[in-house]
Amino acid sequence: MQQLIYFFQKFKYFLFFLMLQFIALGLSFNNLNFQKSKFVNSANAVTGGFYNKASNISSYFNLKEVNTSLLEENRLLRTQLHQNKYNNIAIDSTIIDTLKYLQKFTYTSAKIINNNYTNAFNFLTINRGEKHGIEKEMAVINSKGIIGVTDNVNANYTRVQSILNENSKLNARLKNSRYFGTLQWNGKDYNTVQLIDIPRQAPIEIGDTIETGGKSAIFPEGILIGKVINVNSNKTVNNAIDVQLFNDMSNLEPVYVVKNLHKIAIQSIENIQDE
Amino acid sequence: MNKKIYFLILFVVLVFSQVFVFNNILFLGYVNPYLYIAFIFLYPLNKNRFLFLFLSFLLGLSVDFFLDSGGIHAFATLTIGYLRLFFIKVYLKKYEIDYPFFKLHAEAFGKVFNYVVTLTLIHHFILFSFANFSFQNITHVLLNTLLSSVxxxxxxxxxxxxFTKKQ
Structure with missing residues (x-):
């Protein structure tokens, strides 16, 4: 017993150090696990509040660019709207039952208040939370393309796992031929992501557009991602293709959070098939 | 009492300057200074180390909270917080009797330089290896460690x- 007390007496600082070190290690590992909820994240009231204040000031500096991009998006949506009207007249003979509940996605506008893109595991913070109906695993997009998936939700702020995170994997396809693969990031260049496991017979040209595949319950179908800049022409095992993002991930501000209203229905069906 | 308030203010100022200023510098696209570890160098030496170890853990953790990095800053900062006394002994030849009168920047510049450089390199190396979390981009880790340390x-x-007063 005396030996034990002597041991603790002698190594008390080292033991204290080890204890804190294990806590830090635990938090680090926990942070990389998408399924678990995290204690240390920037979406809490204190850090989120500070980021929000800082972002309120710094957002004035790129007001001009943000305005231009929003105007561009409006133009695009207006064009699509008129196309839609014209189509409706053309297919007048089919009856559209307006009482049927057809909406599949709802969009919430948000602002990025903290942006990281230089690490291997990047996260963003947005100024929307549970109060605004945000939940875990919702898609975050903007007019130019995809940004990430919501990860940790607090009352007012949400942490988003960026596509520039080595743990992010999502379904993507070629726009013209509809062959699909998995989109991930190798942690090197923040403008380039990799599309892997695309079938070898798929015809791929440099400059082809990549979009979301719609084979997940998170992202809507056909959201733009980027264009092919490098094809390895079947030289590697996973047939990786370099894709340059349409988004400049270092300069983001207004975003939309997409909620899939059919998510629970889709997941319940998928789970039955698994068993 | 005066000294406690001084270090409390230093703690807060270092965390905020790190999060809102130094982390947005991104020299050459990715090089950032991590100046918050100055707290580890400047905090007075004490025979009782519990408070200091806890403070260095807390310092790292507060940076982690802002940067969404889990616990890697806490891990790296705590490590150099623990190793500090060892390097004081090696480079500056100071023992427990000297602690109350010890002032880092009253020592010879060469010795202080060695001491600060060693701790900074250790901290940055641990930080970037954990941030990378694989052996794939090891050259990137080493380059980042070197540039950020400088x-x-x-x-x-x-x-x-x-900030030091001239005598």
């Missing part, structure tokens, strides 16, 4: 030069 050290000695 940046941190430059800023640290510049700040010390500006």
């Amino acid at each position: 940046f941190t050290l430059l800023l640290y000695f510049l700040a010390i030069f500006i």
Whole structure:
């Protein structure tokens, strides 16, 4: 017993150090696990509040660019709207039952208040939370393309796992031929992501557009991602293709959070098939 | 009492300057200084180390909270917080009797330089290896460690030069 007390007496600082070190290690590992909820994240009231204040000031500096991009998006949506009207007249003979509940996605506008893109595991913070109906695993997009998936939700702020995170994997396809693969990031260049496991017979040209595949319950179908800049022409095992993002991930501000209203229905069906 | 308030203010100022200023510098696209570890160098030596170890853990953790990095800053900062006394013994030849009268920047510059450089390199190496979390981009880790260390050290000695009073 005396030996034990002597041991603790002698190594008390080292033991204290080890204890804190294990806590830090635990938090680090926990942070990389998408399924678990995290204690240390920037979406809490204190850090989120500070980021929000800082972002309120710094957002004035790129007001001009943000305005231009929003105007561009409006133009695009207006064009699509008129196309839609014209189509409706053309297919007048089919009856559209307006009482049927057809909406599949709802969009919430948000602002990025903290942006990281230089690490291997990047996260963003947005100024929307549970109060605004945000939940875990919702898609975050903007007019130019995809940004990430919501990860940790607090009352007012949400942490988003960026596509520039080595743990992010999502379904993507070629726009013209509809062959699909998995989109991930190798942690090197923040403008380039990799599309892997695309079938070898798929015809791929440099400059082809990549979009979301719609084979997940998170992202809507056909959201733009980027264009092919490098094809390895079947030289590697996973047939990786370099894709340059349409988004400049270092300069983001207004975003939309997409909620899939059919998510629970889709997941319940998928789970039955698994068993 | 006066000293406690001084270090409390230093703690807060270092965390906020790290999060809102130094983390947005991104020199050459990815090099940032991590100046918050100046707290580890400047905090007075004490025989009882519990408070200091806890403070260095807390310092790292507060940076982690802002940067969404889990616990890697806490891990790296705590490590150099623990190793500090060992390097004081090695480079500056100070023992427990000298602690109450010890002032880092009253020592010879060469010794202080060695001490600060060693701790900074250890901290940055641990930080970037954990941030990378694989052996794939090891050259990137080493390059980042080197460049960021140079940046941190430059800023640290510049700040010390500006803020210390001339006798």
